[in-house]
Amino acid sequence: MRELRVTDDELALALADLGTRIAWPPVPDVRARVLARTRAPRRSAWWRAFWSPRYAFAPALVTVALALIAVLVFSPQARATATDILRLRGVEIFRGPVPSPTPSPSRSPGAIQTPTPFPSAGLGVQVSLDEARARAGFALVIPTDPALGTPDQVYLRATPSSTAVSFVYTQRAGIPTSPQAGVAAIVTEFSGGTVDQQFFGKVIDPATTVEQITVNGQPGFWIQGTPHFFFYRPAGNPGAVEQEALRLAGNTLIWTQGDLLMRLEAQVDKATALRIAASVR
Amino acid sequence: MEGRPLERPSESELVERARRGDQDAYGELVTRYQALAARVAYVITASSAEAEDVTQDAFVKAYYALDRFREGAPFRPWLLRIVANEAKNRKAAAGRRPTEELGAAADRASGETALSPEDAAVAGDLRAGLLAAMGRLREDDRLVLSYRYFLDLSEVEMAATLGVARGTVKSRLSRAMTRMREVYADA
Numbered sequence: 001m002r003e004l005r006v007t008d009d010e011l012a013l014a015l016a017d018l019g020t021r022i023a024w025p026p027v028p029d030v031r032a033r034v035l036a037r038t039r040a041p042r043r044s045a046w047w048r049a050f051w052s053p054r055y056a057f058a059p060a061l062v063t064v065a066l067a068l069i070a071v072l073v074f075s076p077q078a079r080a081t082a083t084d085i086l087r088l089r090g091v092e093i094f095r096g097p098v099p100s101p102t103p104s105p106s107r108s109p110g111a112i113q114t115p116t117p118f119p120s121a122g123l124g125v126q127v128s129l130d131e132a133r134a135r136a137g138f139a140l141v142i143p144t145d146p147a148l149g150t151p152d153q154v155y156l157r158a159t160p161s162s163t164a165v166s167f168v169y170t171q172r173a174g175i176p177t178s179p180q181a182g183v184a185a186i187v188t189e190f191s192g193g194t195v196d197q198q199f200f201g202k203v204i205d206p207a208t209t210v211e212q213i214t215v216n217g218q219p220g221f222w223i224q225g226t227p228h229f230f231f232y233r234p235a236g237n238p239g240a241v242e243q244e245a246l247r248l249a250g251n252t253l254i255w256t257q258g259d260l261l262m263r264l265e266a267q268v269d270k271a272t273a274l275r276i277a278a279s280v281r
Numbered sequence: 282m283e284g285r286p287l288e289r290p291s292e293s294e295l296v297e298r299a300r301r302g303d304q305d306a307y308g309e310l311v312t313r314y315q316a317l318a319a320r321v322a323y324v325i326t327a328s329s330a331e332a333e334d335v336t337q338d339a340f341v342k343a344y345y346a347l348d349r350f351r352e353g354a355p356f357r358p359w360l361l362r363i364v365a366n367e368a369k370n371r372k373a374a375a376g377r378r379p380t381e382e383l384g385a386a387a388d389r390a391s392g393e394t395a396l397s398p399e400d401a402a403v404a405g406d407l408r409a410g411l412l413a414a415m416g417r418l419r420e421d422d423r424l425v426l427s428y429r430y431f432l433d434l435s436e437v438e439m440a441a442t443l444g445v446a447r448g449t450v451k452s453r454l455s456r457a458m459t460r461m462r463e464v465y466a467d468a
Contacts (some may be wrong), residue, residue, distance in 0.1 A: 002410075004462050011458060015430035017409050023384040027316040027330035034311050035304055035309040037337075124363055125376050137421050158420075205350040266338050 123166045123188075124129055124157025132156050132165050138191045140165060141257060143264075145279035147272065148172060148185060163191045169266075176267045185266035187280075191259070213255075213270075215277045220255030222270050292356050294405065300347045311340050316370065318364045321442055324427045325368035327380035335371055337362040358441035363432070365442040383431075385412050414465040422457035429454055 006013060132154045133140050142151070151167035158164075165188070171177060172184040213224045253264045253273040257280060264273055290298075298306035315336055322332035322339070331436070343363045350359055385408060415423055421443070428434040428442055439454075440447040 002466060004344075008458060011461070012430065014404075014407055014411060015426060015461075018385055019431035019433070021385040021408070022322055025323060025332065025381075026332040028319055028336060028339060030313045030315055030333065031308050033337050034340040034344070035308050037341045038307060124373055135420060137419070151459065157373060167364075183372050196465075277370050 004203050059103075067227065123155035123168070123186075124164065125155060127154055127156045129154050136165050136191070137163050141189065141260065141262075142167060143187055143276050143280045145276045147174060147268075148187075148276060151187070167191050178267060185264065187276075188263045188265075189257075190261040211270075213253075213274070214255070215255035215274060216257065220253060220258045220277075221248075222273065223252040223254070224270070292351060294404060296350065296356050297352070299344070300350070302395045306390055309362055310356070315340070316359055319361065320432055321361055321364050321428070321434075322368040324424060324432070325365060326375075327382075328370050329381060332377065335364065336429070339367040342367065347457055351391070355437070358435075360440045361438050362441040362444070365444065383412060384417050413460070415460055417464050417467075418457070421453070422437070423459045425450075425453045425457045426461065 006014065011237040028057075127135065129151070135156055148169050149172070152170045153168040155168065156163070157166070167187045168183055168187040169175075169187075170183050175184040177184050211224075213220050213222045251261075251265075251267060251270070251273065253270075253276075255262050255277055261281065262277070264276055266273065266276075268276070290306070292310075292313075293305045295310050299310060318339060319332050319336045322335035323329060326332050326335060339360070343360055346363065348357070415426065418426070425439065425443060428439045434442065436447060436450050437451045442449065443453065445453065
């Protein structure tokens, strides 16, 4: 055991000194390559006005814009465009199995409709439970309800404004396996963030119902119906809105637990979902 | 001051020209900031090849996002936020892969002549220990220390690259310092 017998100021100096000696990789010269890609004129920007900080959340406008985008996203043809739009502002959009219309014959071999495998891509990197604990940056909580038991897979995803850890339960007795995702349940916890009801209620599909509920004494939402998106404001960046898509064509419970925003996706009824939520610790 | 043709154009002037589509002006911004962008990307991805790709992509994205750049705002934090987002996304997409560890140059012959051989050895040990500890720190602690001490980013730039509010930077930094002591001691 050795200790750093230096004051914080000395430690700062030592680190700064180390910083002057770092053997950085050679600086790449990307100028020509960048300019070769910026010749195309910028696209017209009427919609960007909605996202501009100058219009700092004129709420009605934003809600309309988001609703429009959500509609676009539900239409597979428009999805790529919508993804572009959202990415430009750094808002992440999920590219997973939004319910597809009946598979249409396709000429492009890349677009053949196959049963969707579990869309781990949107969940981040697969890690072990220990790794997730070490890297999440917050104390993980996990359902203890025997209906779920131990998760089969753990994923970690860091966005600039929050970290999400997802537990995936592949097959569970009594819980139907999602035809979209091929798994029974996904529990995701997001560091920080609050659900924004204003966005929330407006952008979902008409076939979906949203009910405000209380979970462990804290506010939450129970969503029943078809896949949808939800939006939340990440902690530390209240001007931003993050959005998440529901991965399973199942029901969803969203609630807050301490500083975490929690989400359970599974084809279970409300009572079971609440029981599972209550078992999280 | 007017009439000083040799003076480099200011950052805001370049940004304004680039917004209007001036490729040379944007090229100048790339030249000015690519080293910093590449290092931020390298700190996040720990891969020089990926850092280079990230740098290129981030500058392209930044160009097409210039419409949304707030006039008169500092360019560096805005750019670094895009770089950091791009690097994090790419890192997440790449999953686990071999990473490169930061290395540091040994003592410079000059500049430390004031140190006795013993003191120089102590300083060298401390540096080696700190560098090794950096590699064992948790990601967010490693990033905050790298940004502050290796890249000398301002608080606003750190907030942008970390994706946190400015007020959070200090507490992150102080937490990282505490962890650095713990990790150092655990070696």
